[in-house]
Amino acid sequence: MKNALYAQAGGPSAVINASAAGVIRACRRSGQIDTVFGAHFGVLGALNENLIDTSPFDDATLELLKATPAAAFGACRHVLHDLADDPREYQRLIDVFAAHDIAYFFYNGGGGSAHACQAIAQASRRLGYPIVAVHVPKTIDNDLLHTDCSPGFGSAAKYVATSIREASIDLASMSHTSSKVFILETMGRYAGWLVGACGLATEHPNDGPHLLLFPEIPFDETQFLHQVKETVERVGYCAIAVAEGLRDQTGNTLHATGQKDAAGDRQLGGVAPLLAHMVTQQLGYKCHWAVADYLQRAARHLASATDVAQAYAVGEAAVAMALDGRHGLMPAIRRLSDVPYRWDIVGVPLDDIIQGDRFVPREFISASGLHLSEAGRRYLAPLIAGEDAPLFKHGLPQYFRLPHDRVPKKLPPFQSPLTSRVQCQV
Known part of the structure; x- marks a missing residue:
C-alpha cells in the first residue's frame, strides 16, 4: 500500500x-x-x-x-x-x-x-x-x-455575531453617560461575508448592530455619519460592524497597513479606528472599537x-x-x-x-446597503447553527x-x- x-x-x-x-x-x-x-x-x-x-x-x-x-x-x-x-x-x-x-x-x-x-x-x-x-x-x-x-466560515460567523450582540448590549447599558458608538472590525479581505454574519445578531428593530459596512458597497462618508447620528438620536447608541476591506467610491481600500504577506497580498486592518476617529471628530460621540483579528478564526x-x-x-x-x-x-x-x-x-x-473569489451577492444586502437582507439571513442562519x-x-x-x-x-x-x-x- x-x-x-x-x-x-x-x-x-x-x-x-x-x-x-x-x-x-x-x-x-x-x-x-x-x-x-x-x-x-x-x-x-x-x-x-x-x-x-x-x-x-x-x-x-x-x-x-x-x-x-x-x-x-x-x-x-x-x-x-x-x-x-x-x-x-x-x-x-x-x-x-x-x-x-x-x-x-x-x-x-x-x-x-x-x-x-x-x-x-x-x-x-x-x-x-x-x-x-x-x-x-x-x-x-x-x-x-x-x-x-x-x-471555517460558519464558526467565525458565529463568533462575530455573538461578539457584536454582546458588545451591543454592553454599549446600551452605558450609553446614557458613556460611549455611544462601538465599531467591530471583521476579517474577510474584500468579501463581506463575516460582516454580513454580524447582522444575524439583530432580532428586533433597535438591536445592534445598527450598521453593516460591506466591502461590496462603496463607503459614503456623508451617508455613514448621517446614519450614525440618526441611530444615536433614535436608539441612544449605535453599534457598527465593518469589513477590513471596506472600499471608497473609487474602489480603493479605505485603510491598509502598507505591508504585504508572503503571498504578495496587502495586509488589511485598521479601518475601525479610522472610522472611530471620524465619528468622534465629526459627531463628537465617544466611540470604542475592536478588531476581532485572530480571535474570530481561533474561537473553537x-x-x-x-x-x-x-x-x-x-x-x-x-x-x-x-x-x-x-x-x-x-x-x-x-x-x-x-x-x-x-x-x-x-x-x-x-x-x-x-x-x-466569491463575493456577497447584492440581494443578500438591504436596499440601503447598510443591513442584511432577508435572503442574506436565510443563507447565513443555518451555517452558525x-x-x-x-x-x-x-x-x-x-x-x-x-x-x-x-x-x-x-x-x-x-x-x-x-x-x-x-x-x-x-
Whole structure:
C-alpha cells in the first residue's frame, strides 16, 4: 500500500483540524492507504522533509485534534515558483514523495492552496511521478467559488455575531453617560461575508448592530455619519460592524497597513479606528472599537456544529475522491434546502475553483446597503447553527498538541529559492 501526505495552508480556522481528523480516519478505514504523514508547516514542511507520522494517534487523540483550533500541523504562506521558471521546488517535492512512498496529497486551505494543489499535481505528471492531489477547502473568508460555504466560515460567523450582540448590549447599558458608538472590525479581505454574519445578531428593530459596512458597497462618508447620528438620536447608541476591506467610491481600500504577506497580498486592518476617529471628530460621540483579528478564526469554544460537521465531511470526501483516482478536485458543499438546512458534497474541478473569489451577492444586502437582507439571513442562519464545544478541564478547553517526533529524513537538506518570502503560522 502507498502512503498519503496531509498539509495545512494559509490562515487557520476553528475547524481546520476537523478536516485533518476526517482525512486521517478515512485513510485508515479505506484499507488502501498505509501511513498518513502530516507536513509540519504546510508545503514548506514537505520541502524540508519535516513530516509527522500520524499512526500513533489513537481515537481519543483524533477526537482531541478534531476539537482543536488553528492549524495543528502548522501552516505557511508560501508561493511556489512556476514550474517553467524554476522546477527545483517541484522536483524536491517529488523526491520527498518518492522517498516516503507517498501517492496521495491532501492540501487543506483556501484559494492559494487550491492553486498550489493543482500545480503540484500537474508538475508530478511532467516530472514522471504522478500523484493524486485533492484540495480540502478551508477559509473563514467564505470566498471560495462553487461551494455553498467554506469550512471555517460558519464558526467565525458565529463568533462575530455573538461578539457584536454582546458588545451591543454592553454599549446600551452605558450609553446614557458613556460611549455611544462601538465599531467591530471583521476579517474577510474584500468579501463581506463575516460582516454580513454580524447582522444575524439583530432580532428586533433597535438591536445592534445598527450598521453593516460591506466591502461590496462603496463607503459614503456623508451617508455613514448621517446614519450614525440618526441611530444615536433614535436608539441612544449605535453599534457598527465593518469589513477590513471596506472600499471608497473609487474602489480603493479605505485603510491598509502598507505591508504585504508572503503571498504578495496587502495586509488589511485598521479601518475601525479610522472610522472611530471620524465619528468622534465629526459627531463628537465617544466611540470604542475592536478588531476581532485572530480571535474570530481561533474561537473553537464557540464553533458552529454545522461547520464542524462540514469540515470533517470534506476531509472524508477528499479521501474518497483520491481513492477513486479523481485528482485535481475539491470536495464542495452543495445546499439542498434552507429549512431544514440540508447539504451534500460534490467534486468540483480546481480549474473552476481558482477562477476568482466569491463575493456577497447584492440581494443578500438591504436596499440601503447598510443591513442584511432577508435572503442574506436565510443563507447565513443555518451555517452558525448548533454548538460543538471542546472538552473543558479546570475551566479551560483542552486541545491537541503536536508531538515532537519527526519521521527520519532520507534526503539531504533543501534550500528553497523563496525562503525569504515564507511566513509560517501555527
